[in-house]
Amino acid sequence: TSAAGEVAVSSEQKVYDVVLKQAALVKKQLKSLEKPDVPVPGSLLKEAYDRCGEVCAEYAKTFYLGTLLMTPERRRAIWAIYVWCRRTDELVDGPNASQITPTALDRWESRLDDVFAGYPYDMLDAALSDTVSKFPVDIQPFRDMIEGMRMDLKKSRYKNFDELYLYCYYVAGTVGLMSVPVMGIAPESKATTESVYSAALALGIGNQLTNILRDVGEDARRGRIYLPQDELAQFGLSDEDIFKGQVTDRWRSFMKNQIKRARMFFEEAENGVTELSQASRWPVWASLLLYRQILDEIEANDYDNFTKRAYVSKAKKLLALPVAYGRSFL
Numbered sequence: 001t002s003a004a005g006e007v008a009v010s011s012e013q014k015v016y017d018v019v020l021k022q023a024a025l026v027k028k029q030l031k032s033l034e035k036p037d038v039p040v041p042g043s044l045l046k047e048a049y050d051r052c053g054e055v056c057a058e059y060a061k062t063f064y065l066g067t068l069l070m071t072p073e074r075r076r077a078i079w080a081i082y083v084w085c086r087r088t089d090e091l092v093d094g095p096n097a098s099q100i101t102p103t104a105l106d107r108w109e110s111r112l113d114d115v116f117a118g119y120p121y122d123m124l125d126a127a128l129s130d131t132v133s134k135f136p137v138d139i140q141p142f143r144d145m146i147e148g149m150r151m152d153l154k155k156s157r158y159k160n161f162d163e164l165y166l167y168c169y170y171v172a173g174t175v176g177l178m179s180v181p182v183m184g185i186a187p188e189s190k191a192t193t194e195s196v197y198s199a200a201l202a203l204g205i206g207n208q209l210t211n212i213l214r215d216v217g218e219d220a221r222r223g224r225i226y227l228p229q230d231e232l233a234q235f236g237l238s239d240e241d242i243f244k245g246q247v248t249d250r251w252r253s254f255m256k257n258q259i260k261r262a263r264m265f266f267e268e269a270e271n272g273v274t275e276l277s278q279a280s281r282w283p284v285w286a287s288l289l290l291y292r293q294i295l296d297e298i299e300a301n302d303y304d305n306f307t308k309r310a311y312v313s314k315a316k317k318l319l320a321l322p323v324a325y326g327r328s329f330l
Contacts, residue, residue: 199272
């Protein structure tokens, strides 16, 4: 509690409030009644979804293969969400990132409002606009992802895990909250809607923590450190150690601790994957298994994520697909 009597709210509580809102929306199933039809001819809408599928197949091959088991309507909707997330991420990480300003992100958010209101700007927007008119998807996770892009423009250090958790939610945890209403929860599931959303959130957090651990060296070369400053200090490490890029015993100990945390989020995510509609589980299992393997590769590189980029080989990806497929039926 602050001197002014204000109660401090943790990042996890702030995010869980969004989870509760989305879960309540799905229970009521009101979104399709609230949204107007998208004013796009059927032939153009089909072309829009097909283009989203092409983008997904090009940039997320393993995930795309997993979506092919889903029902056609759900598959197209997931493609539309993926493409919007990719376009949003490229605003700050793409080829024109150096020219992106907060004003540009404000315009992108205004455009998002129009998409949810049924007034798409282009073909790819039209696919998303149609998707949110058919599924109980809330706009808040989309707005929060844009907020994550704003953070990237102004913030390059995180003093503790509470701050980093909020960032991970903004840029990746939001994807889970966007996707569950489309993927659907299994009719036979006994789990609460909130617990399924919490597990989807955990998968996004785990994925982003894995990205951060994989890209330490690459981010450092851009002057960015996405690691909790207080935890670095606990292991006797500083920003200077990150910029030097030397793998020491202190660094190995620090990394073991960070990898352990990421794996905890993946363990939590497993509980929710089994509650999804069976036809939607394969791409989620594939994502979970492959990101876990990135952590394994960091360990195999002796925790050198300064000069070596941990990646999962094509052979291991191919082996993971049947494993994910099998788990989707358990």
